[in-house]
Amino acid sequence: MSRKRVVKYSVGREEIAYLREIKRYKLLSPEEERELGKRIRRGDPEARERLITANLRLVVKIALQFSVPDIPLLDLIQEGNIGLIRAAEKFDYRRNIRFSTYAAWWIRQAIHRALMNKRRPIRLPNRKEDVLRKIEKAKQLLEQRLMREPSTEEIAELLGMETEEVEELINLGQEVVSLETQINDGSMDLHDVCPGGASPEEEVCRKACREDTLTLIQRTLDSRESEVVLHRYALTGPRYTLKTLSEHLGISPETVRQIEIRALRKLRERAEVVGDYVLSR
Template identity: 45%
Template sequence: MDPAQKAAADAMPADTGRKGRRRAKAAIDLKPDMTTDSLQLFLKDIGKVRLLTAQEEVELAKRIERGDLDAKQKMVESNLRLVVSIAKNYRNQGLPFLDLIQEGTLGLVRAAEKFDYRKGFKFSTYATWWIRQAIARALADKARTIRIPVHVVEKLNKIGRAERKLVTELGREPTPEEIAEVTGIDPEEVDSIKRSAQAPVSLEKPVGDEEESEFGQFIADEKAESPFDRAADLLTKEALKEALENLSYRERRVLELRYGLGGEHPRTLDEVGRTFNVTRERIRQIENQSLKKLQQLGEAQKLREVT
């Protein structure tokens, strides 16, 4: 069934534990034939839902822990704006916007089920990882074009389990070093394996704070308007990896974090700045410098050959 055909009753599955609690009622109402106007009304409606206070989140989490399905629904409904906000970063990557919202809602439901209020984290901070993972996984399943070797899949699953564990413990996305400590896999290999599982990246993907440019504009093009340029709209993960290897580790990480490459999710200049403990302006400088390097390296020809 198409994700957009599911109401939140499908997004909030029945408990498979021994108590066998019934399926929760719908939290959102996404129709497959939803028009642009009705989508706008839906977005307007969820915008009217009052945000929860920290104390209300704790109280709902306690009720959810006791199996209260109404509490789970309220937690989900009160955070749907977060799903929409995150889903916007994944447009033009292979799935309709409604599908992205639906997949993100699945992640939000999972976060509501797993949230541990005792650790003192904000629910939205914790839920962000689950929402992004759900959307990224759906995009990868939809768009992946290269089969990943079995041994890599095994390590990827191990990394995924460690990530989920660490997110629960830390209340945020773990670093490659933290994942390495749990899995015993070298941090560089953790980074590489996560990149190997990424979905292809569209050359038409909007980039920059104002989305005024497309990623493909930063790849050197010696034969503009060639048949290849008109026909090809995907950049495979292996080709992208080869191009990024010409950059320093820091430059590569900035691009991965800014544009959602290598299994990452798109982040703002401020978010990346906090990761590297530098200002947003410094990140902007590194970003521009890295993109210029890609252009000057003339990687376009190599990418065409791999594609």
């Protein structure tokens, strides 16, 4: 397993001023989130603004996870705020999921896409650049389907590549920032600004999104397509490889792959209400 490279990040005056500014906004209780959600549904712009400002610290926390020395932290925060705004527009309070859990997916995606467009830590040959972009897209797609970080093996299998090649390219494109970083004047600790730890509502979110996915599959796919997708992405049981599933169904691995591709295309066309959690975009 390769070692991750830890990058110390120095925060400048503008970032310090911003972090102090957003600390003034109070966090919301679940009841307050639901009430704001109701008002947003009725078209209340002040409620939308309140929901956004109360979660600006979440954007900082996530931006730190993506930060690299050659891109200002505020640039990443700005991109994350765009994702936060989209999350506020799409949030459905009736799902009984904390907004921070829902918004985190939109924020990560916005920052990740911005990074892919703005930088590459190591200049790669054109072919490797193209392959790395495919790997990043596959990683995002699998993360949305599986509701977790995909393994290198899963990414490689989706792309029909060798695991070692995928791992090598991921390592070339990856830099990891330590959250054990203090603001350079020593007057503020980033943990004062960023709530730590995983959200306790994460499992509730995953369960609700899985139910949405199963409903979408049931309404969109025929029986064979459904069986392939359910087994390939472990939605109702263990995950099957192409080879295992082909033996189970009595067809070739290539036929299984073609069924999977066709099924995913159908799901993408119907995934409007499932949003970023499923196969949309």
